[in-house]
Amino acid sequence: MTNNQSYGKTAIVLHWFTALLIVLVIPLAWIMGSLERGPLSAALFDWHKSIGFSILLLTALRLVSRLISGVPPAPENTPAVINKISGLIHLALYALLFAIPLVGWAMVSAAGHPLVYLGLWQLPDFVAKDHALHETLGDVHETLAYVLLALVALHAAAALKHHFIQRDDVLTRMMPSLRKR
Numbered sequence: 001m002t003n004n005q006s007y008g009k010t011a012i013v014l015h016w017f018t019a020l021l022i023v024l025v026i027p028l029a030w031i032m033g034s035l036e037r038g039p040l041s042a043a044l045f046d047w048h049k050s051i052g053f054s055i056l057l058l059t060a061l062r063l064v065s066r067l068i069s070g071v072p073p074a075p076e077n078t079p080a081v082i083n084k085i086s087g088l089i090h091l092a093l094y095a096l097l098f099a100i101p102l103v104g105w106a107m108v109s110a111a112g113h114p115l116v117y118l119g120l121w122q123l124p125d126f127v128a129k130d131h132a133l134h135e136t137l138g139d140v141h142e143t144l145a146y147v148l149l150a151l152v153a154l155h156a157a158a159a160l161k162h163h164f165i166q167r168d169d170v171l172t173r174m175m176p177s178l179r180k181r
């Protein structure tokens, strides 16, 4: 359960697992895009699609867990305007964690290369095959992914500033293992 000192266990596990998948999915996209088309690039595309879709599922789970358990109060030592900006960045991160995989799913539908989740379940195409739409969605997918990267960098820098400069408990609430006994 969430309390004043910490996020709940579920929120913490989902946060760091999602962060790990982001760290995998973006370099995977760069590598798959740089290879000649063939069995290896096809396998990496499939992994990118499945890991990306897992991020969507984990984010949905995370929002449900957030609604049930709540979040710790905003840090007291930080000006209200900064807490407001931090809240808006969290909102934008959630929006991107939904939008990027959904645009990816629409993109592969428009390309006629459906998403087969973990090689097991073929997900329905939800837009018709359309080359121009595929190209446009590809551009949107890429742009949103780079906005996500920029916001994550800002977000991580803010967390580190709290920990090393303000020396408060903002990072330890999301990473209790750092807390001094």
Ligand code: HEM
Pocket: 022, 025, 026, 029, 030, 033, 045, 048, 049, 050, 051, 052, 053, 055, 097, 100, 101, 102, 104, 105, 107, 108, 115, 138, 141, 142, 145, 146, 148
């Ligand atoms: C949060 C999840 C995801 C992130 C952060 C992400 C990120 C990226 C990035 C950075 C690229 C490279 C863009 C470029 O430089 O051209 C890319 C390409 C691609 N992504 Fe994703 N992606 C995610 C989820 C998905 C999902 C769920 C699918 C499909 C179901 C998908 C399908 C693709 C495809 C097909 C490409 C290649 C596009 C092209 O060749 O033009 N992605 N993705």
Ligand code: HEM
Pocket: 015, 018, 019, 020, 022, 023, 066, 071, 072, 086, 090, 091, 093, 094, 097, 152, 155, 156, 157, 159, 160, 170, 171, 172, 173, 174
């Ligand atoms: C890599 C991708 C990451 C994503 C997508 C992400 C996303 C998020 C989101 C959406 C929240 C809000 C949670 C909520 O209130 O429901 C959050 C909280 C938090 N994240 Fe991240 N995060 C990432 C990486 C990191 C990293 C690398 C750090 C540390 C260096 C970090 C530290 C934190 C902390 C300390 C909080 C709690 C902030 C607070 O209590 O106000 N995150 N993260």
